Amino acid sequence: xxxxxxxxxxxxxxxxxxxxxxxxxxxxxxRHVPGFxxxxxxxxxxxxxxxxxxxxxxxxxxxxxxxxxESYEDAVLEEDAxxxxxxxxxxxxxAEVAVAL
Numbered sequence: 001x002x003x004x005x006x007x008x009x010x011x012x013x014x015x016x017x018x019x020x021x022x023x024x025x026x027x028x029x030x031r032h033v034p035g036f037x038x039x040x041x042x043x044x045x046x047x048x049x050x051x052x053x054x055x056x057x058x059x060x061x062x063x064x065x066x067x068x069x070e071s072y073e074d075a076v077l078e079e080d081a082x083x084x085x086x087x088x089x090x091x092x093x094x095a096e097v098a099v100a101l
Contacts, residue, residue, distance in 0.1 A: 001037060001097040002064055004056045006075055008088035015050035018084035019043065022054070025078060030056065035063025049086065057097070064094065 010018045022041050030036050037057035044051045058064045064072045073091050081088075 001100065002058045002061060003095050003097050004054075004058065004064055004068075004092050005095070006054045006089055006092040008052050008054075008077075008081070008085045009046070009049050010052065010085045011049055012045075014084040014086075015043070015052075018050075018052060018081060021078070021080045021084060022052075025080060030067065033058075033063065033067045035059040035066060052085075061094070068092075 008018070019041065027039070030039060035058050037059060039054065039056040042053040042055070044053070056067075058067065061072070068074065068076050073094070075088060075090055075092055077085075077088060
């Protein structure tokens with residue numbers, strides 16, 4: 001299993017908007033990706049903004065490519081996400097899940 005990790009930051013005023021976007025639009029899209037195994041969105045206040053960490057799980061890198069395309073190390077952000085966030089990582093990291101409990 002592959003974990004895909006990405007971070008984005010939002011002003012406090014639009015953080016709830018991003019969380020709603022993730023819980024609805026992103027979740028809806030991911031559920032239709034073959035090989036998608038689940039996701040978690042972590043939320044952490046940092047000074048005057050909110051840091052989000054998205055961890056999505058896929059069966060393998062082919063499934064990741066099914067979601068992100070051939071440039072699968074590039075971040076995938078819809079316009080609604082770009083409006084809610086103030087900044088984000090342009091690239092994501094991928095790691096093999098060594099232990100899952």
